[in-house]
Amino acid sequence: MSDGLTYDTLILGAGAAGLMCAAHAGGRVLVVDHAKAPGEKIRISGGGRCNFTNMYADPEAFLSGNPHFCKSALKRYTQWDFIDLVQRHGIPWHEKTLGQLFCDRSAKDIIRMLLDEMEAAGAELWLRTEIGEVSHGPDGFRVTLDREGRRLEVTARTLVLATGGKSIPKMGATGLAYRLAEQFGLKVTETRPALVPLTFGEEAGFKPLAGVATPARVSAGGAGFEEALLFTHRGLSGPAVLQASSYWREGQPITVDLAPGGALFDTLKARRATDGRKAMATVLADLLPARLAADLAKRHGLTCNLADMSDAALRDLAGALTAWELKPAGSEGYRTAEVTLGGIDTAGLDSRTMEAKAVPGLHAIGEALDVTGWLGGYNFQWAWSSGWAAGTAI
Numbered sequence: 199m200s201d202g203l204t205y206d207t208l209i210l211g212a213g214a215a216g217l218m219c220a221a222h223a224g225g226r227v228l229v230v231d232h233a234k235a236p237g238e239k240i241r242i243s244g245g246g247r248c249n250f251t252n253m254y255a256d257p258e259a260f261l262s263g264n265p266h267f268c269k270s271a272l273k274r275y276t277q278w279d280f281i282d283l284v285q286r287h288g289i290p291w292h293e294k295t296l297g298q299l300f301c302d303r304s305a306k307d308i309i310r311m312l313l314d315e316m317e318a319a320g321a322e323l324w325l326r327t328e329i330g331e332v333s334h335g336p337d338g339f340r341v342t343l344d345r346e347g348r349r350l351e352v353t354a355r356t357l358v359l360a361t362g363g364k365s366i367p368k369m370g371a372t373g374l375a376y377r378l379a380e381q382f383g384l385k386v387t388e389t390r391p392a393l394v395p396l397t398f399g400e401e402a403g404f405k406p407l408a409g410v411a412t413p414a415r416v417s418a419g420g421a422g423f424e425e426a427l428l429f430t431h432r433g434l435s436g437p438a439v440l441q442a443s444s445y446w447r448e449g450q451p452i453t454v455d456l457a458p459g460g461a462l463f464d465t466l467k468a469r470r471a472t473d474g475r476k477a478m479a480t481v482l483a484d485l486l487p488a489r490l491a492a493d494l495a496k497r498h499g500l501t502c503n504l505a506d507m508s509d510a511a512l513r514d515l516a517g518a519l520t521a522w523e524l525k526p527a528g529s530e531g532y533r534t535a536e537v538t539l540g541g542i543d544t545a546g547l548d549s550r551t552m553e554a555k556a557v558p559g560l561h562a563i564g565e566a567l568d569v570t571g572w573l574g575g576y577n578f579q580w581a582w583s584s585g586w587a588a589g590t591a592i
């Protein structure tokens with residue numbers, strides 16, 4: 199084999215985590231990816247502006263079989279470190295809401311920054327490269343690659359699995375990291391689509407509400423999120439539902455509170471004293487989007503005026519609107535899920551270096567791991583922190 203095909207480190211996947219790792223790994227580094235451009239998910243993220251981190255990126259915002267695993271990397275490479283990097287590259291940014299930081303111009307600024315960092319570190323990038331067989335011998339890892347029709351074999355002392363999860367196969371997600379992890383004896387926990395819209399059958403009657411958005415608190419599996427809720431043709435979406443979807447399981451209900459804050463009964467009672475002659479549908483339309491108010495009035499048979507509602511009836515109505523229990527039929531699946539929940543079991547990895555405990559030289563980073571963040575820049579922060587932890591340890 200020619201000398202040129204021996205590297206110190208081979209990184210599989212030129213996404214957020216792989217590029218970050220390449221920027222910090224010393225020695226001869228090669229990054230390979232089957233896509234025609236690096237960081238494709240960065241490019242489309244945050245509506246094209248990339249929600250690149252969150253000011254409140256604490257371990258509590260991550261789901262994992264071992265909630266302690268992410269702590270070390272998040273503590274050693276923080277959101278403030280990434281913000282500092284972004285500033286050093288002169289990339290303008292702003293906070294949108296809830297600590298979510300976005301580029302002012304374009305997500306392409308983040309990709310350019312990572313490529314500049316990677317190039318400054320001397321790492322090579324091969325795109326349109328298919329990954330074939332991977333084996334491990336005394337001289338390190340041997341990986342067969344198909345680069346634009348040419349079959350090549352690369353040997354590297356260190357191999358980094360950074361090919362992400364299963365979400366959005368159309369964008370090149372393959373689940374390769376899970377297969378390779380299992381090949382090397384690492385466990386992979388059950389994977390499922392997360393940060394994903396939930397679907398409902400016809401009987402839910404959501405179709406006429408498609409397009410209606412309202413602030414709500416949506417809860418599932420013991421976690422609740424107060425953000426926007428959006429009715430769609432197929433069910434429910436919006437940040438509050440995407441967040442709750444990570445905690446929802448098939449067959450379980452979700453609970454929707456359409457008046458978060460807990461004062462709906464008091465509000466309705468107070469309004470009865472001044473607006474008693476108003477129809478209930480009109481009263482609800484003062485508190486909720488008109489189409490939703492009319493729909494709810496119909497669902498609850500509210501044809502009367504506010505004055506006709508007793509305290510008990512108002513209390514029942516407030517209860518129904520603040521604890522609306524709904525059973526999703528399913529989710530939109532990996533086709534639209536922002537991330538994959540579950541993945542390479544962290545029990546087999548060192549939390550400081552992301553290295554497999556039983557396979558020296560094998561590292562796994564980013565979404566491929568059983569570490570999944572909330573919506574709002576947390577998943578990129580995990581990609582940066584875990585990529586940095588592996589890169590600096592290599």
Ligand code: FDA
Pocket residue numbers: 210211212213214215216230231232233236237238239240242243244245248249250251327328329360361362363365366369370371372373374535536537563564565566574575576577578579581
């Ligand atoms: P990532 O998926 O980024 O990279 C994996 C790379 O491996 C890809 O380049 C892929 O082509 C390559 N690859 C996969 N299989 C391969 C194979 N078999 N052979 C060769 N290469 C292969 N997060 C956030 O924090 N803020 C946000 O604004 C958003 N927005 C957002 C929008 C949308 C539409 C999606 C789908 C996701 C987000 N996310 C997000 C989530 C975020 O994009 C995600 O968590 C990170 O990109 C994960 O980074 P990784 O590097 O681990 O995987």
